[in-house]
Amino acid sequence: MIGFRLLALPAVVAARCTGTLVSQSMSKALTASLFAALAACAGPALAVSIDWASVGNPNNPADDTTSRGSVATAYRIDKYEVTNQQYVDFLNAVDPSGANTLGLFNTSMNIPSYIAISLDSLAGAGHKYSVAAGRQNQPVTYVTLYDTFRFANWLNNGQGSSSTETGAYNLSGGTPIPSNFSSIVRSPTAHVFIPNINEWYKAAYYNPQTNSYFEYPTASNTAPNASGPTAAPNSANYDGVVPGTFVDVGSYPLTPSPYGTFDQGGNAWEFNETILTLGSGLYGGYGGGDASWMSTSAYQIPLSASTWDFAIGFRVASLIPEPSSFILAALSVIGLVAWGRRRRR
Numbered sequence: 420m421i422g423f424r425l426l427a428l429p430a431v432v433a434a435r436c437t438g439t440l441v442s443q444s445m446s447k448a449l450t451a452s453l454f455a456a457l458a459a460c461a462g463p464a465l466a467v468s469i470d471w472a473s474v475g476n477p478n479n480p481a482d483d484t485t486s487r488g489s490v491a492t493a494y495r496i497d498k499y500e501v502t503n504q505q506y507v508d509f510l511n512a513v514d515p516s517g518a519n520t521l522g523l524f525n526t527s528m529n530i531p532s533y534i535a536i537s538l539d540s541l542a543g544a545g546h547k548y549s550v551a552a553g554r555q556n557q558p559v560t561y562v563t564l565y566d567t568f569r570f571a572n573w574l575n576n577g578q579g580s581s582s583t584e585t586g587a588y589n590l591s592g593g594t595p596i597p598s599n600f601s602s603i604v605r606s607p608t609a610h611v612f613i614p615n616i617n618e619w620y621k622a623a624y625y626n627p628q629t630n631s632y633f634e635y636p637t638a639s640n641t642a643p644n645a646s647g648p649t650a651a652p653n654s655a656n657y658d659g660v661v662p663g664t665f666v667d668v669g670s671y672p673l674t675p676s677p678y679g680t681f682d683q684g685g686n687a688w689e690f691n692e693t694i695l696t697l698g699s700g701l702y703g704g705y706g707g708g709d710a711s712w713m714s715t716s717a718y719q720i721p722l723s724a725s726t727w728d729f730a731i732g733f734r735v736a737s738l739i740p741e742p743s744s745f746i747l748a749a750l751s752v753i754g755l756v757a758w759g760r761r762r763r764r
Contacts, residue, residue: 465578466508469735471495472679474622481617482632485715488620496614496622497734498680499668500558500687501570503535503550509570510536510548513583517547521583522595523569524548525561525727533729535559556667558687558732564724565590565597567613567690567733574735575611587612596725605692614736616693619702622736623676623683624715634714636683636703637674642710643684646671655685656706657713664706664730680734684713687732705730 473495481489510523517538528536535554538547562570572586584590587609592598605612614622623636634640637653644651645658648670655674656666669681676683683689685708688701701720704712707730711717 466512467505467574467578469574470498471737472498472622473739474678476625476627479621479625479627480630482620482624482715488617488625488632490617490621493739494618494736495739496618496680496736500682500689500732500734502556502668503559504555506559506562506570507536507548507550509573511545512579513573515545515547520593521569523566527727527729528561557665558668560687560729560732561727562731562733563727564690565595568603571612571735575609600724610740611735611737613690613692613733616691616702618736619689619691622678622680623703626677632715633677636676636713638677643674643713655713656682657685657704657708657710659707661706688730690731690733701731
């Protein structure tokens with residue numbers, strides 16, 4: 420016959436992410452220390468936090484009118500367009516000196532008629548870029564597709580001073596237009612990236628309840644109301660109703676897509692990754708356009724990946740992460756400790 424007993428040794432938790440060791444006896448303090456180690460593994464607060472919407476229902480059918488929208492796997496997509504503040508945090512992290520060698524800052528971001536992001540050469544390192552008051556939460560525009568790839572690489576690599584040239588996309592040459600511009604593809608190991616046309620389209624229009632597609636990205640087959648920020652359902656920023664074109668992302672809280680994204684119709688046009696390989700273009704319309712640009716049947720404007728415009732922005736997407744082996748192991752230890760304490764009682 421074989422049995423076992425528990426040995427009450429001090430527990431040592433290796434907090435790999437901080438390079439420290441946490442040691443406590445098996446008591447309430449142990450559980451606290453384990454959770455502290457897990458919290459430490461989350462690392463320092465990140466400059467840019469993405470609010471993700473999960474898009475399930477893998478292997479969904481394509482829209483039979485456009486042949487778009489079928490995605491083989493579950494994934495996540497940013498609920499909102501990337502904002503001026505998020506982009507400034509990116510700029511200050513990857514270009515602390517303000518040298519702008521990759522052209523990530525477009526001087527048109529600060530023209531008198533626009534003024535959203537500015538570059539101050541006299542400011543301290545890491546603080547060269549700033550956002551105009553009131554524009555923080557509006558979508559960043561005047562970016563190229565290459566800028567969006569570099570933003571995705573930075574997120575993919577953990578932010579901070581991480582590389583903008585490798586990760587989700589390998590960009591060669593160290594120049595604003597990469598030398599491998601005609602052959603850039605998403606890395607098979609990418610976990611944060613720019614959504615391709617099918618990922619973008621599905622998140623905007625697909626109705627998982629009926630396996631069909633809405634005509635508009637407001638979970639409706641009826642054109643949304645053109646309006647400034649409102650809590651009224653089926654509303655969006657388009658048709659020139661908002662002075663200055665843009666509103667804060669998420670300004671229409673009762674107008675989500677079926678998967679819970681916002682502003683995939685109106686506010687700013689959005690790049691998608693597929694533009695390089697399929698010759699597709701922008702989707703979603705913008706604040707000055709009409710309702711037809713927001714529909715599934717909208718004509719896709721082919722354009723170069725180096726194109727920028729005052730009305731073109733983007734959002735990011737990602738894989739659905741799996742729990743790390745360290746977190747799972749730590750949680751297992753917590754469960755074992757709790758079981759042991761119950762046995763002793």
